[in-house]
Amino acid sequence: MMAATPDLITDLETIKRLATARRDEFEVMRYMLELNDDLSDAEIDRMVEDVAQPVIAAIDCTTCANCCRSLDVYLTPEDAERLASGIHVPVEALLDAVIDREAAEAEGEWGRFRAKPCAFLRGKLCSVYAYRPESCRTYPVFTPDFRWTLEDTIEGAAICPIIYNVLDRLVPLVDRL
Template sequence: MDLENFQKESRSDFPANKKLLDRLKRLKPKELDQEFENLHEEVFEEIDCLECANCCKTTSPIFLQTDIDRLARVFRQKSAAFIDEYLERDEDGDFVLKYSPCPFLGTDNKCLVYEDRPKACREYPHTNRKNMRGILNLSLKNTLICPAVHKIFRQLDKEYRK
């Protein structure tokens, strides 16, 4: 995966993707969910996250208390010790990683805690869920992080271009 080229393309496409949001918001919620789900399936048949791992290299998931407790058990730590070692609060008061890339990302782009990873990691990039309308702004931001989301937006733009 050529992440440098992806970053250039995704930044270049961002203004058009932002305009696309207005068109997508006019769709019926079920229709929007179905469009994303179909494209999610199609795009992830072509894209292998292990070739990229840009999400793990550049951003942090939100860690819920259940995620913290689960990972603390994996590392045989108390939750407070896990928080002290790996996490900080962001501007919204959520727990996020202190630094990137993710300390649990292996050199082969595999997650070292895959079976116990946070809920946000399990669900990323959130393009195959219900109520896509509620996370369209997040999905727009994810076009700059995830090549799959970028590709989904490109497909949607072709389909819903004025």
């Protein structure tokens, strides 16, 4: 269980239950944003970042690591080079051991970690933090184009406390637009 922050929900079982129960509510928010002609994409993104930044700052990912346990992690050739160099193994050895090129290419990507949880996760910490793939560095992504990528963001609400709490705070704001 993650450290409690008074107005944030961080318990992973609770997040999963609430995100599933509130999915229709989040989808209605998405429709409302897609239909909104008054705000530009940039204005919506600014509103979302204003909500997201305090949530990101308040949630300690080192007590969670649910994304490292649950998500497919995609890599670019640059990610593989950086990781191989950082842990001092040939790229070919890294590819053989942990990266599935075939499965990734079937999804239009270059590479994907084979294992879930990630093979580099130690407890709740990343053992290759300085060399981790770009997708690990940027997750969770809210902007740019929040309203046009919200479908994917909603998918993550059941596993990521940051996403759930950001969507939870956005619902009443979008209601008032």
